[in-house]
């Protein structure tokens with residue numbers, strides 16, 4: 442599957458704002474989240490979906506034609522087509538494209554380190570903050586995910602963390618606070634955190650959408666824990682979609698959904714007070 446998306450959809454809010462990215466996905470995932478928002482492809486095998494060949498050369502031709510500045514492996518899990526993703530990313534960077542991955546980060550350290558040599562950044566999911574949650578809801582383990590997120594930072598790659606908040610399942614605010622404390626301490630206060638709204642899906646059709654107040658509270662908790670960039674995601678038009686300058690608190694980037702309304706970042710700094718704002722801006 443191939444689509445052209447705004448880079449913001451990743452979500453990548455601190456990466457080349459307003460540019461298009463060339464998105465590639467195949468069927469499959471190494472987690473089994475019962476709420477998966479893309480289960481129609483992620484929870485299938487390649488034999489159960491329609492596929493086509495996309496040699497890297499063809500991908501680059503299309504990327505150039507469609508005015509994309511990057512390639513992003515998203516919608517499903519790039520770890521399951523690791524070799525292809527690493528190869529395309531390596532070739533992309535040789536041609537001055539950037540390469541990104543949206544991942545559940547359920548991957549061992551060594552293969553991830555290799556991935557970091559060919560990728561510019563990751564939108565890494567931190568789906569919950571207890572082993573029980575990962576075991577019972579995702580069919581995985583928390584510890585390797587935490588190690589993977591730290592590895593991306595150690596390898597000096599760009600990272601944005603995505604936390605989908607599901608009513609009654611992982612919305613305990615004490616746990617959210619523990620998670621935010623860990624993120625700031627282990628990944629750095631400059632690592633953006635996106636609190637995404639749950640929409641009923643797959644094996645969780647009966648839960649409500651996440652209340653806006655819950656997402657706002659999660660964002661406040663992250664900011665209280667020292668995070669510089671906490672966002673509300675999956676909720677277009679919310680002020681929590683904007684980037685505030687950590688220096689003067691003025692809006693650095695205003696967004697409406699994935700659209701950029703205003704960008705006051707010049708050469709990586711706030712145009713009002715010159716505070717550097719972390720990200721891959723060009």
Ligand SMILES: [Zn+2]
Nearest residue numbers: 686689711714
């Ligand atoms: Zn400022």
